[in-house]
Amino acid sequence: MDFDLSDDQRQIKDSVDRMLADAYADLKTKAAAQKEPLGFSKTLWAQYADQGLLGIPFAEGEGGLGAGPLETMLVMEAIGRNAAIDPYLSTVVLGGGILRHAGSSAQKAALIPDVIAGTRRLALAQQERQSRYDLADVSTTARAEGSGYVLNGEKMVVLGGDSADTLIVVARLAGAQRDRGGIGLFLVGGTAPGVKRTGYATQDGQRAADITFTDVTVGAEDVLVGKSGEALAVLERVTDEAIAGIAAEAVGAMHALHELTVDYVKTRKQFGVAIGSFQVIQHRCVDMFTMLEQARSMAYYATMMASDENATERRRAISAAKVQIGKSARFIGEQAIQLHGGIGMTMEYKAGHYFKRLTMIELQFGNTDHHLRLLAKAGGLIAPAAA
Amino acid sequence: MDLRFTPEENAFRHEVRTFFTSEIPLAIRQKVEVGEHLAKEDMVLAQKTLAKKGWAAPHWPKEWGGTDWTPIQRHIYTEELQACSVPQPLAFNISMCGPVIIAFGTEAQKKRYLKPMYDLSEWWCQGFSEPGAGSDLASLKTTAVKKDGHYIINGQKTWTTLAQYADWCFVLARTDPDAKKQLGISFILVDMKTPGITVRPIQTIDGGHEVNEVFFDDVKVSLENLVGMENRGWDCAKYLLGNERVGIARIGMSKQRLSRIKQLAGKVMLGDKPLMADERFAEKVAAVEVELKALEMTQLRVLAEDAKRKSNMPNPASSILKIKGSEIQQATTELALEVAGPLSLPFLPDEADFGTGDHWAAPAAPAYFNFRKVSIYGGSNEIQRNIIAKAVLGF
Ligand SMILES: Cc1cc2nc3c(=O)[nH]c(=O)nc-3n(C[C@H](O)[C@H](O)[C@H](O)COP(=O)(O)OP(=O)(O)OC[C@H]3O[C@@H](n4cnc5c(N)ncnc54)[C@H](O)[C@@H]3O)c2cc1C
Numbered sequence: 001m002d003f004d005l006s007d008d009q010r011q012i013k014d015s016v017d018r019m020l021a022d023a024y025a026d027l028k029t030k031a032a033a034q035k036e037p038l039g040f041s042k043t044l045w046a047q048y049a050d051q052g053l054l055g056i057p058f059a060e061g062e063g064g065l066g067a068g069p070l071e072t073m074l075v076m077e078a079i080g081r082n083a084a085i086d087p088y089l090s091t092v093v094l095g096g097g098i099l100r101h102a103g104s105s106a107q108k109a110a111l112i113p114d115v116i117a118g119t120r121r122l123a124l125a126q127q128e129r130q131s132r133y134d135l136a137d138v139s140t141t142a143r144a145e146g147s148g149y150v151l152n153g154e155k156m157v158v159l160g161g162d163s164a165d166t167l168i169v170v171a172r173l174a175g176a177q178r179d180r181g182g183i184g185l186f187l188v189g190g191t192a193p194g195v196k197r198t199g200y201a202t203q204d205g206q207r208a209a210d211i212t213f214t215d216v217t218v219g220a221e222d223v224l225v226g227k228s229g230e231a232l233a234v235l236e237r238v239t240d241e242a243i244a245g246i247a248a249e250a251v252g253a254m255h256a257l258h259e260l261t262v263d264y265v266k267t268r269k270q271f272g273v274a275i276g277s278f279q280v281i282q283h284r285c286v287d288m289f290t291m292l293e294q295a296r297s298m299a300y301y302a303t304m305m306a307s308d309e310n311a312t313e314r315r316r317a318i319s320a321a322k323v324q325i326g327k328s329a330r331f332i333g334e335q336a337i338q339l340h341g342g343i344g345m346t347m348e349y350k351a352g353h354y355f356k357r358l359t360m361i362e363l364q365f366g367n368t369d370h371h372l373r374l375l376a377k378a379g380g381l382i383a384p385a386a387a
Numbered sequence: 388m389d390l391r392f393t394p395e396e397n398a399f400r401h402e403v404r405t406f407f408t409s410e411i412p413l414a415i416r417q418k419v420e421v422g423e424h425l426a427k428e429d430m431v432l433a434q435k436t437l438a439k440k441g442w443a444a445p446h447w448p449k450e451w452g453g454t455d456w457t458p459i460q461r462h463i464y465t466e467e468l469q470a471c472s473v474p475q476p477l478a479f480n481i482s483m484c485g486p487v488i489i490a491f492g493t494e495a496q497k498k499r500y501l502k503p504m505y506d507l508s509e510w511w512c513q514g515f516s517e518p519g520a521g522s523d524l525a526s527l528k529t530t531a532v533k534k535d536g537h538y539i540i541n542g543q544k545t546w547t548t549l550a551q552y553a554d555w556c557f558v559l560a561r562t563d564p565d566a567k568k569q570l571g572i573s574f575i576l577v578d579m580k581t582p583g584i585t586v587r588p589i590q591t592i593d594g595g596h597e598v599n600e601v602f603f604d605d606v607k608v609s610l611e612n613l614v615g616m617e618n619r620g621w622d623c624a625k626y627l628l629g630n631e632r633v634g635i636a637r638i639g640m641s642k643q644r645l646s647r648i649k650q651l652a653g654k655v656m657l658g659d660k661p662l663m664a665d666e667r668f669a670e671k672v673a674a675v676e677v678e679l680k681a682l683e684m685t686q687l688r689v690l691a692e693d694a695k696r697k698s699n700m701p702n703p704a705s706s707i708l709k710i711k712g713s714e715i716q717q718a719t720t721e722l723a724l725e726v727a728g729p730l731s732l733p734f735l736p737d738e739a740d741f742g743t744g745d746h747w748a749a750p751a752a753p754a755y756f757n758f759r760k761v762s763i764y765g766g767s768n769e770i771q772r773n774i775i776a777k778a779v780l781g782f
Contacts, residue, residue, distance in 0.1 A: 130656055132728055137658075157732045178658065202732045203752045210733075270523035280769055337592075337759045341521050341767065342546045345591050345598075345760055352592035356756065363729055369667055 003300070005074075012071055015051050016078040023047075024082035027350065030205070033085065038163045039199075039207040040086050049118030054092055057100060062112045069241065069306040073248040073299070080252025083353040085206045087121055090160030093245045095122020097238035098168050102185055102224040102231070111166065111187075123164035123190075125155040125211055126235065133366040135235045136180045140213065142171035144227075147220040149173075149186060151194075151213045161209035162199025164190050169213065173229045183231040185224035188216055204357040236311065240318040243365050244306035247299040247325045250361045254292045254332045257354040261285065261336045264343075275339075284339060288332045295328035316378050319371035326368030329358035390684075392459075400463045403442075407471040410436050419472035420647060422723075422750030424595060427552050431507050433474040438506035444481045451489060451497065452505045458690040469639025479511040479548070480504040484557045486630045487574065487623045491615035500555075500576070512553035514544040514577070514601060515624070521546075522770050524559070525568040525621065529603060531560035531575055533610070538562075538575060540583075540606040546764070550586050550599040553579050558603075563618050574620035576612040583607070591760075593753035594736050628766065635705070635765065636712030638683050644719040645676060651747065652726045662726060671725075675718045682711045703778035706771040713761040713768060720755040727751035 005013060023044050024030055033041035048054050056071045058064025065071070072093060079088060096115060099108055099122075114120035131137035140153025151171050161167065167188045175182030188195060194216035199209040225231040262285055265276035275281050302321035308314040333355040337344035344351045362368060375381070392400070408416075415429045437443040438452070445461050447453030456464065468475065485504050488496055503509035520527040529542025540560055550556065556577045563571030577584070583606040589598045615623050649672065652663035662668050689704045696702065724731055727748035735749045762768040776782045 127729060129730075132655070132657060134658060157729055201734045203734045203756075204732075208732060269519075270521060270526070272523075272526075275522075278769075280772070334759065338762060338767075341763050342516065342598075345763070347590040347592055347594075352756075356592060356752075359724075359752065359755065360732055363724070363731060367725065367728060369725070373667070 008067075009071060009074060012053070012056070012067075013074045013078070016053055016075050017081075019044075019047055019051060020078050020082040020084050024084055027348065027353070030083075030085065030353075034201065034205055039201065045086060046118050048086065048088070049116065053088075054118055055116040057092065057096055058112050058116060059100075062108055063116050064112070069244055069303045072241075072245055073303045076245045076248040077252035077299075080249035080254075080357070081256045083205075083253060083256075083350065083357055085204075087123075087160035087164075087207070089242060089245055089249075090123050090164065091115060091121045093242050094124040094159070094238060095164070095166070095168055097241050098122075098124060098185060098224065098234060101237055102234045104224075106221065107187070107224065114165075120165045121160060121163065122166050122168060123158050123161040123209075124170075124238070125158045125161060125167045125188075126170045127156050127158070128154065129156050133370045134178060135239060136183065136232055137178045138170055138172045138183050139177050140169065140171040142173050142184050142186060142218075144173075145217070149184070149218045149223065149226070151186060151188065151216040151218060153213050155211045155213075157202075157208045158211055159202075159206065159208050161190075161211055162197055162207050166190060167195070167211070168224065169216075170231060170235065171213075173227070175229070180232050182229040183235070184226055184229060185231045185234065186218045187222035187224060188213070188218060192216055202360065204360045205353070233311065236315065239365055240314055241306050243318050243322050244299070244302040246361050246364060247295075247302045247321050250325045250329050250358060251292070251296050251299045253354045253358050253361075254295060254328060257332055257336045257351060257358070258285075258288050258292050260351055260354075261288065261339050265339055268341075281339060284335055288335050291328040291331045295325050298324040312378070316375060316381060319366075319375040319378070320381055322366060322371040323368050323375065326362040326371070329362050330368075333358040390687075392463075396459060396463060399460055400467060403464050403467045404471060406440060406442075407467060407473050410440070411471070411473045415474065416472040419474055420643065421747070422754045425474055427510075430474050430477065431510075434476045434507040437473075437476060443476050443505050443507075444485060447481075447485060447501075447505075448489060451485075451501045458694045459687070462687065462690055466639035466642075469637060470643050472643055477507055477510065479513050479553075479557075480507060480509075482630055483513060483627050484511050484576075487557070487614060487627050490626055491574070491623050495611075496576075496614065509554040510549070510552045512547050512550045512556045512579075512601075514547060514556045514558035516546045517543055518545050522767055524624070525572070527559055527561065527572065529558065529560045530564065531558075531562050531573060531608070533562070536610060538608045538610060538612070540575070540577065540603045540608060542603050544601040544603070546589075546598045547586075547601045548598055550579070550601050551588065551596065555579060556601065557614075559620055559624055562620075566618060569621040571618050572620040572624070573617050574614045574623040575608060576614060577603075577606065577608050581606050581608065591757065593757035594734060595753070595757065597757075629705075636682055636686050636708040637716055638679065638686060638712070641675075641679050641712075641715050641719050644716075644723065645672065645679070648672065648719065648722050648726055651723075655726055655728070668725070672722060675715060675722065678711065678718075679715050682708070682715060685711070703775055706766075706774045706778075709765065710762075710768050710771050716761050717758050720751075720758045723751045724755045 053075055055064035056067045060066040142149040142151050167190055169186045169188050171184055173182050173184045194214045196212045197209045202208050265281050266274055268275050298321040302318055305314050305317035336351050337355055340351050343349050411433055415433055418425055434443055444452055445454040445456050445464055488500055517527050531538040531540045556579055558575050558577050559572055560575055561571055562573040583604040585602040587600040588596050591597055653661050655662045657665050686708055730748035731751040735746055
């Protein structure tokens, strides 16, 4: 076992840390970025590209860095540490993940170089009004027509979906609404005829959209998973990678929030003393620290297992990690606000930004209870002793 | 001992419920029910309706619009008010400043202020907290200096709830800079239109505009606006904070929230069954219901005991009501967030149909964020535990 970073990894970490610490040093800059037409800073996105960060998980042959979940973790952790709002998760982790695992060489060649260059953003249009956390629950339809398909349906809260250049749409080819088979994946232009997007800000300051597809035609070249209907395995795999990603992001946010809180209780004076001198506050900070370290351990575990070839083992590990992340995020977020008092309740101070993002992380890609159910159903992490 | 309500009490419950549901406009009550922000006019209309009936401040003396209800009747009233999603009469007027003026004010002050306070013709805000004085309120620095027959007020208040609507502010200011902490503070009524007052909005994490900073720059106030004795404002403040416990547990509100949660969880599907049919979720809801029932019984015991108490000092049990009441309120917002699940992500502050139809999930996250405040204000839960520790354990 080796928890140390290689030189290359350290370089990635240093560069993304520096870039985001600069960009997000001031909450006013963040607010200004949110007011830009895209809802985030275009200039900063170009910097992600310049630093090579958008190419991390893609193969060298496609112009990428050929790196893995660990390098992605470093970027996501920095995003969390700075409460950044850039669409890295939607474009590189989710959209890029689908392309990597399901794209043909022609599709990869057509799209990935632009993604790496920062000129094409992706979004995964998967979630539906009723689907909640069930990836197999798909009612959007794909009807075969000629050599391609026609899509109809509605997707909700598509991360980064409001301005993505290319949407990756999950649609049902055959079977009932929650069948595991019969699901396809299709590339659709963000402004293609029949695509209607209602964009909005999310609670954590990022962007998303509800998108309807009305008789949207997809040519044969834009079918990622067609007739076979075997998209679910890809979706599960990419979702697991995304969970490993937001686990790292959560750790970044929790770490920063814990530091902020400890600094605050050391300096905030009431009754003539620092509030950190009260033992109840000290113990609370200690409990937060414990929750942080437990979460960090599970984020590492998720990163390690995200590329595991054994899907059953991988999914168990990811569920376990998401449970710990959800519990830690809830506790640290709530206690940080409590220990800050009134100042924790305002958008003018960073604590609230972390708290809100952490709250949303708990709800994304399956909340704590969802993953507890999955894990329990899969038999947990430890096998029972033989009788 | 008989823990059941009497037939008279049940009849009374029916009477108040009928009034609330027939006289307070449904549109307003629905906003409260789904968690939408109320407009100023909504709150004014609701309170005026209660005032007309003589029910805006049941715990006030009858001559100022109060009632001669028993503590149990008052409890039933509050519970029904919250259960019917009627906007709570403005606490700053009804639970805070009004009782202080009634207890410490002059006849002239009572005549001038109580009526418009009662029917919300005048909106009050609370100018206690300062950047450096929160839990340690007595360390406040705002000064009121006597000069040419006036007080000249200088300083800064913060977290002032809804100051943007307020006509008046009750301010704690230091009138004797040499006295120690609690001594030397006065309770002064300030017209928000007085020159020298600046209100700056603070955006809260739910995206709303609920609190403000209020700056006082050479604000000239008549000496007549002093309530009680000069330098003895702390007595007023202590009395006021004791009075805050009226309805602080918000039991009716938590009941209403839980029934809304169960309604929504009955519709949201978890695979092929409603979320409410999921054992794990149903057990979590039931666990909160148990806590709430226990708190309700505790509240009734406190009320019964209070009726017999002579002392003006708050019962330490009211700290239990605050701690448990706030924890339960927060637990309901967590459950609501769980029901909304991934659909709680959109931030839709301007949607006309916020909380309804397609956007039923939109208020879940803002409510969860916003309700973090209930364990911070009104004496934080840590401070409440300190109070109990002192009163019950003797530390
Ligand atoms: C939404 C909102 C609305 C408000 N509205 C008003 C209003 O209208 N008018 C008004 O005057 N004020 C208002 N307040 C202010 C509120 O009363 C204060 O926030 C509260 O008194 C806490 O003070 P503080 O925020 O300065 O936190 P601090 O006092 O700095 O406390 C920070 C943390 O330290 C803890 N702590 C402090 N002292 C101790 C101790 N001795 N032992 C253990 N722990 C301790 C606290 O519990 C808290 O967790 C409002 C606050 C909020 C959040």
